[in-house]
Amino acid sequence: GQNIDQPTEMTATEGAIVQINCTYQTSGFNGLFWYQQHAGEAPTFLSYNVLDGLEEKGRFSSFLSRSKGYSYLLLKELQMKDSASYLCAVLDSNYQLIWGAGTKLIIKP
Amino acid sequence: IAGITQAPTSQILAAGRRMTLRCTQDMRHNAMYWYRQDLGLGLRLIHYSNTAGTTGKGEVPDGYSVSRANTDDFPLTLASAVPSQTSVYFCASSDSSSGSTDTQYFGPGTRLTVL
Numbered sequence: 008g009q010n011i012d013q014p015t016e017m018t019a020t021e022g023a024i025v026q027i028n029c030t031y032q033t034s035g036f037n038g039l040f041w042y043q044q045h046a047g048e049a050p051t052f053l054s055y056n057v058l059d060g061l062e063e064k065g066r067f068s069s070f071l072s073r074s075k076g077y078s079y080l081l082l083k084e085l086q087m088k089d090s091a092s093y094l095c096a097v098l099d100s101n102y103q104l105i106w107g108a109g110t111k112l113i114i115k116p
Numbered sequence: 117i118a119g120i121t122q123a124p125t126s127q128i129l130a131a132g133r134r135m136t137l138r139c140t141q142d143m144r145h146n147a148m149y150w151y152r153q154d155l156g157l158g159l160r161l162i163h164y165s166n167t168a169g170t171t172g173k174g175e176v177p178d179g180y181s182v183s184r185a186n187t188d189d190f191p192l193t194l195a196s197a198v199p200s201q202t203s204v205y206f207c208a209s210s211d212s213s214s215g216s217t218d219t220q221y222f223g224p225g226t227r228l229t230v231l
Contacts, residue, residue: 094158094159102218109158
């Protein structure tokens with residue numbers, strides 16, 4: 008079967024750095040996505056990785072290792088507004104998105 | 117319209133009633149999707165459409181139907197609602213043409229309660 012694993016919940020301090028991990032086992036791979044979802048709102052696109060390595064976009068970076076079936080989302084200089092759920096999703100060989108259950112990130116002052 | 121809109125925003129429905137959730141996008145995306153999101157389960161695909169005139173079943177299609185008469189609209193119908201269909205429903209669209217990344221963009225969601 009296909010599976011995406013990410014921690015259920017993480018806590019971090021304002022101004023700090025946090026890394027949210029995602030491991031996947033899917034039938035094929037055509038890219039990995041990270042989305043941010045604030046409570047009561049729709050998911051919004053953060054990043055896309057299809058090749059190994061690090062993609063940096065402001066305070067957020069996303070890393071991919073296809074051989075290890077592993078990705079992480081790195082958030083720097085955390086702000087209170089970063090409190091949200093972060094969803095990892097993989098595009099499989101049929102170009103269907105397989106979603107993780109999401110990681111709820113709690114930021115404390 | 118900018119992006120994807122969904123209607124209604126929320127709805128309380130009696131079991132056994134028929135309900136259609138509306139979704140419209142103005143990005144000329146060829147692909148559209150319907151998801152439900154339940155606490156602790158993440159997003160689950162109900163139905164999808166790769167292009168106007170075609171539809172396909174996702175992970176949890178039972179009790180739902182869709183149509184795609186044109187590029188912009190992708191309504192989701194519950195023929196006879198049951199309490200287990202209480203959920204938040206998200207519509208999404210993507211450009212899945214060759215060379216694109218298939219990034220999905222989401223509507224604001226419909227919160228449905230079936231009593």
